Amino acid sequence: xxxxxxxxxxxxxxxxxxxxxxxxxxxxxxxxxxxxxxxxxxxxxxxxxxxxxxxxxxxxxxxxxxxxxxxxxxxxxxxxxxxxxxxxxxxxxxxxxxxxxxxxxxxxxxxxxxxxxxxxxxxxxxxxxxxxxxxxxxxxxxxxxxxxxxxxxxxxxxxxxxxxxxxxxxxxxxxxxxxxxxxxxxxxxxxxxxxxxxxxxxxxxxxxxxxxxxxxxxxxxxxxxxxxxxxxxxxxxxxxxxxxxxxxxxxxxxxxxxxxxxxxxxxxxxxxxxxxxxxxxxxxxxxxxxxxxxxxxxxxxxxxxxxxxxxxxxxxxxxxxxxxxxxxxxxxxxxxxxxxxx
Amino acid sequence: xxxxxxxxxxxxxxxxxxxxxxxxxxxxxxxxxxxxxxxxxxxxxxxxxxxxxxxxxxxxxxxxxxxxxxxxxxxxxxxxxxxxxxxxxxxxxxxxxxxxxxxxxxxxxxxxxxxxxxxxxxxxxxxxxxxxxxxxxxxxxxxxxxxxxxxxxxxxxxxxxxxxxxxxxxxxxxxxxxxxxxxxxxxxxxxxxxxxxxxxxxxxxxxxxxxxxxxxxxxxxxxxxxxxxxxxxxxxxxxxxxxxxxxxxxxxxxxxxxxxxxxxxxxxxxxxxxxxxxxxxxxxxxxxxxxxxxxxxxxxxxxxxxxxxxxxxxxxxxxxxxxxxxxxxxxxxxxxxxxxxx
DNA sequence: CTGTTAGCGCGTTCAA
DNA sequence: TTGAACGCGCTAACAG
Numbered sequence: 001x002x003x004x005x006x007x008x009x010x011x012x013x014x015x016x017x018x019x020x021x022x023x024x025x026x027x028x029x030x031x032x033x034x035x036x037x038x039x040x041x042x043x044x045x046x047x048x049x050x051x052x053x054x055x056x057x058x059x060x061x062x063x064x065x066x067x068x069x070x071x072x073x074x075x076x077x078x079x080x081x082x083x084x085x086x087x088x089x090x091x092x093x094x095x096x097x098x099x100x101x102x103x104x105x106x107x108x109x110x111x112x113x114x115x116x117x118x119x120x121x122x123x124x125x126x127x128x129x130x131x132x133x134x135x136x137x138x139x140x141x142x143x144x145x146x147x148x149x150x151x152x153x154x155x156x157x158x159x160x161x162x163x164x165x166x167x168x169x170x171x172x173x174x175x176x177x178x179x180x181x182x183x184x185x186x187x188x189x190x191x192x193x194x195x196x197x198x199x200x201x202x203x204x205x206x207x208x209x210x211x212x213x214x215x216x217x218x219x220x221x222x223x224x225x226x227x228x229x230x231x232x233x234x235x236x237x238x239x240x241x242x243x244x245x246x247x248x249x250x251x252x253x254x255x256x257x258x259x260x261x262x263x264x265x266x267x268x269x270x271x272x273x274x275x276x277x278x279x280x281x282x283x284x285x286x287x288x289x290x291x292x293x294x295x296x297x298x299x300x301x302x303x304x305x306x307x308x309x310x311x312x313x314x315x316x317x318x319x320x321x322x323x324x325x326x327x328x329x330x331x332x333x334x335x336x337x338x339x340x341x342x
Numbered sequence: 343x344x345x346x347x348x349x350x351x352x353x354x355x356x357x358x359x360x361x362x363x364x365x366x367x368x369x370x371x372x373x374x375x376x377x378x379x380x381x382x383x384x385x386x387x388x389x390x391x392x393x394x395x396x397x398x399x400x401x402x403x404x405x406x407x408x409x410x411x412x413x414x415x416x417x418x419x420x421x422x423x424x425x426x427x428x429x430x431x432x433x434x435x436x437x438x439x440x441x442x443x444x445x446x447x448x449x450x451x452x453x454x455x456x457x458x459x460x461x462x463x464x465x466x467x468x469x470x471x472x473x474x475x476x477x478x479x480x481x482x483x484x485x486x487x488x489x490x491x492x493x494x495x496x497x498x499x500x501x502x503x504x505x506x507x508x509x510x511x512x513x514x515x516x517x518x519x520x521x522x523x524x525x526x527x528x529x530x531x532x533x534x535x536x537x538x539x540x541x542x543x544x545x546x547x548x549x550x551x552x553x554x555x556x557x558x559x560x561x562x563x564x565x566x567x568x569x570x571x572x573x574x575x576x577x578x579x580x581x582x583x584x585x586x587x588x589x590x591x592x593x594x595x596x597x598x599x600x601x602x603x604x605x606x607x608x609x610x611x612x613x614x615x616x617x618x619x620x621x622x623x624x625x626x627x628x629x630x631x632x633x634x635x636x637x638x639x640x641x642x643x644x645x646x647x648x649x650x651x652x653x654x655x656x657x658x659x660x661x662x663x664x665x666x667x668x669x670x671x672x673x674x675x676x677x678x679x680x681x682x683x684x
Numbered sequence: 685c686t687g688t689t690a691g692c693g694c695g696t697t698c699a700a
Numbered sequence: 701t702t703g704a705a706c707g708c709g710c711t712a713a714c715a716g
Binding site: 347351401 | 693
């Protein structure tokens with residue numbers, strides 16, 4: 001059976017004083033005698049009293065809870081970002097309400113509405129890949145909830161945003177492939193609805209163009225999702241071309257790992273015949289054989305900074321200050337799956 | 343600036359009726375005329391009214407929030423369990439407050455206390471590897487919070503528990519190694535404080551004993567943690583022995599992956615010279631070269647079932663019913679890193 | 685220094 | 701059918 005909690009009224013009755021006196025003692029107000037305070041504090045401890053945050057939240061209109069919505073929690077990427085978020089807000093006494101949209105637009109709306117009802121103090125959102133309009137964000141923002149968008153940008157929606165410079169990461173990677181002498185560089189891209197996928201693809205395209213490489217449609221493939229299985233399927237297509245590519249830049253490591261397995265299966269040598277580059281630099285990527293060249297992202301810092309910005313906005317209500325747009329720099333990590341610069 | 347929320351009082355004033363009438367309309371009580379109800383509902387929608395869960399929680403003494411504490415959210419293992427939990431409770435309108443202890447005992451206590459203050463309706467806990475006593479669990483339980491322990495058992499603490507049969511998984515794996523002709527089977531174990539590590543080690547030991555294999559201390563190594571880096575270090579020790587093992591059963595896949603890399607580096611063949619078996623069956627494990635033989639765990643189901651049990655306990659206050667102890671069965675997945683049965 | 689009053693937003697008595 | 705009163709647990713304003 002649920003035990004009744006001890007309230008200040010209980011303490012007050014026990015000591016024959018008023019609840020406010022108890023309250024004062026508990027919050028060490030100056031307007032109370034030391035001896036009384038001591039007695040009250042002792043009793044509180046003895047009776048195992050703890051304040052009811054619900055009542056306080058109702059009173060203060062702040063819950064000290066932050067809402068976090070990510071596409072999926074099972075990915076190394078987003079769980080690391082959450083890691084950064086928690087490390088930032090934990091010390092300030094904020095708790096996290098976390099949910100995953102599973103890349104569903106409707107679910108994202110549902111989750112945010114539920115969190116709004118709980119009166120979270122603010123939102124940290126990484127939109128789903130199927131989020132096609134931002135009415136729900138506007139509504140949340142319009143209701144006065146501070147909101148920070150992270151990792152995935154939403155064009156046309158104004159808010160504080162923290163993202164990684166995917167374009168630059170992709171550009172670096174592809175230019176590196178060019179420098180190592182690769183001639184036919186393919187790209188396995190992600191959902192066109194993802195800002196990250198678009199930017200990485202643009203980085204790929206611009207690196208080709210800048211170096212006077214032709215852009216060949218047959219060398220750009222898109223899979224059903226961003227999984228290793230999809231990587232296998234996409235790579236299969238590339239291997240089946242009349243002329244195989246001699247390098248593949250993948251949207252992420254999962255795809256690259258899938259690609260690696262099918263390349264190996266076909267007896268094609270990495271990196272001698274095909275150079276392979278991923279994106280994300282997941283922990284296991286350095287343990288593959290050959291170890292995977294990839295673009296490392298400051299994803300923990302991304303979580304940290306997003307949380308910091310949200311906390312800043314919580315402190316003083318900003319009326320219409322300009323929004324922050326922070327871009328973090330990724331870094332190419334060169335390993336064995338790509339050729340060396342000759 | 344934070345916008346004031348619309349309350350039933352606002353609606354009442356607008357319509358010149360009492361707040362209770364509004365309340366009745368909103369909760370479609372039978373004691374209200376249809377026309378009034380319609381007017382009120384329309385206005386509520388127009389004014390964008392939404393009920394304040396805080397006030398309701400205070401009144402009902404239930405928040406519809408569940409507290410989840412895991413050692414680390416960044417692991418595939420725990421994030422998948424959380425996945426199962428959310429899928430189970432989401433449809434019932436429960437929200438999740440999730441935190442990671444980072445394997446810290448003190449942090450675990452702190453987090454649970456914070457959640458208790460928020461008055462979560464119940465707890466789903468996977469204890470940290472440094473949780474040496476269960477006073478905090480007893481306290482939480484004593485305060486009337488329903489509590490389910492999952493994945494990692496805590497001996498001596500009575501509660502509903504859902505775990506995986508690590509012993510059986512390990513036993514299966516090692517017996518399989520024996521069947522394939524391995525003679526010197528080593529084990530890289532995890533922190534002795536983890537029930538999972540103890541059970542897997544016992545499974546290893548018993549499989550040896552049952553098959554009249556000697557138990558050799560030099561073949562059992564323990565690392566600093568359960569990471570791939572640790573796997574490298576532990577495997578190094580095994581390779582440095584006068585007589586190298588011909589099989590290694592690892593506490594988890596991360597360790598096995600590390601071990602695999604150093605084995606390969608030394609030019610030792612897998613599985614011809616050394617068979618390698620992991621535990622967890624992480625998504626990437628099948629993509630390694632050679633692909634990793636591992637013990638798959640029903641971790642999503644573990645989350646699902648834990649959540650189900652917690653929800654069951656929430657419905658009707660059980661006074662002193664016996665606790666449930668659910669054990670899920672793991673499965674050996676045979677791949678290329680181990681020899682075949684001849 | 686201390687007690688009383690009021691109210692955060694809501695649902696549930698009880699009376700009308 | 702409706703409204704007034706009350707209370708969930710707490711703090712702040714006011715009065716002593």
